[in-house]
Amino acid sequence: MAILVAPSILAADFSNLAGEVRRVEQAGADWIHCDIMDGHFVDNISFGPAIVGFVRKQTKLRLDVHLMIEHADHYLPRFVDAGADSITVHVEPEAKHDVGKTLQQIRDAKCRVGLTLNPETDFKLVEPFLDEIDMLLVMTVHPGFGGQPFRADQMEKVKRAANWNRSRDRQMDIEVDGGINPQTAHVSIQNGANVLVAGTSIFHTRDYAKAIRHLRGGD
Numbered sequence: 001m002a003i004l005v006a007p008s009i010l011a012a013d014f015s016n017l018a019g020e021v022r023r024v025e026q027a028g029a030d031w032i033h034c035d036i037m038d039g040h041f042v043d044n045i046s047f048g049p050a051i052v053g054f055v056r057k058q059t060k061l062r063l064d065v066h067l068m069i070e071h072a073d074h075y076l077p078r079f080v081d082a083g084a085d086s087i088t089v090h091v092e093p094e095a096k097h098d099v100g101k102t103l104q105q106i107r108d109a110k111c112r113v114g115l116t117l118n119p120e121t122d123f124k125l126v127e128p129f130l131d132e133i134d135m136l137l138v139m140t141v142h143p144g145f146g147g148q149p150f151r152a153d154q155m156e157k158v159k160r161a162a163n164w165n166r167s168r169d170r171q172m173d174i175e176v177d178g179g180i181n182p183q184t185a186h187v188s189i190q191n192g193a194n195v196l197v198a199g200t201s202i203f204h205t206r207d208y209a210k211a212i213r214h215l216r217g218g219d
C-alpha cells in the first residue's frame with residue numbers, strides 16, 4: 001500500500017491557516033488531519049466544524065477528521081456538512097456512544113469510516129468492528145496534545161492490524177498518530193502502517209516538502 005502523509009493542522013500557524021494548508025498541499029501532503037478535541041474526552045480544546053469548513057475551502061485533499069470528543073454520534077453530522085471525507089471515532093467507553101451505530105452513521109453519510117484506540121486500550125475492543133471500517137488509527141501517544149514522545153509499545157497493535165489485513169486479504173488503512181517523525185515513521189511502516197499523521201515534524205520545520213519526503217523515507 002502507498003505510504004500516505006496526513007499533516008495535523010493542530011501544529012499549524014492558525015494566524016495563517018489558509019496559507020499553511022495550501023503550503024502542505026504543494027509540499028506533497030496526501031490528506032489533511034483535523035484534530036477535534038472537546039475538553040471532556042481529552043484534556044484539551046481545539047476546534048470544531050467551522051474550522052473544518054474553512055479548511056475545506058482551501059484544499060481538495062481528503063479531510064481526515066479525528067474526533068476526540070464525547071457523543072460523536074450527536075456532532076458528526078456537522079462535520080459531514082463541513083466537508084469531512086473520513087471520520088474517525090474512539091472505541092473507548094469514555095467516548096459515550098454506541099460504536100457500531102456510529103460507524104454505520106458515518107457509512108450512511110458516505111464518509112470513510114475510521115476507528116481508533118488509545119495506547120491504554122486493548123486491541124480486543126476494536127476487533128469486533130474491523131470488518132466495518134476503512135481505517136484503523138493506532139494512537140502512538142495518549143490523545144490531547146501535539147509534540148508528545150512516540151510510544152513504540154503500540155507497534156504490537158499495528159502488527160496485529162496488518163496480520164488481520166493479510167488474513168482477510170483486506171486493505172484497511174492502518175494510521176499512526178502521535179510523535180511521528182522520520183525515525184518513528186520508519187518503525188511504523190516496517191510494522192505495517194501506511195498512513196502517517198504528523199504535526200510537529202512538519203509544521204515546526206522550514207521546508208515542508210523536505211519534511212514530508214523524509215517521513216516517507218526519502219532524502
Ligand code: DX5
Binds near residue numbers: 008035142147148197
Ligand atoms: C493528538 C493528536 C495528534 C497530534 C499529532 O491527540 O491526535 O494528531 O496533533 O501531533 P505530533 O505529530 O506533534 O505528535
Ligand code: ZN
Binds near residue numbers: 008033035177197
Ligand atoms: Zn489526531
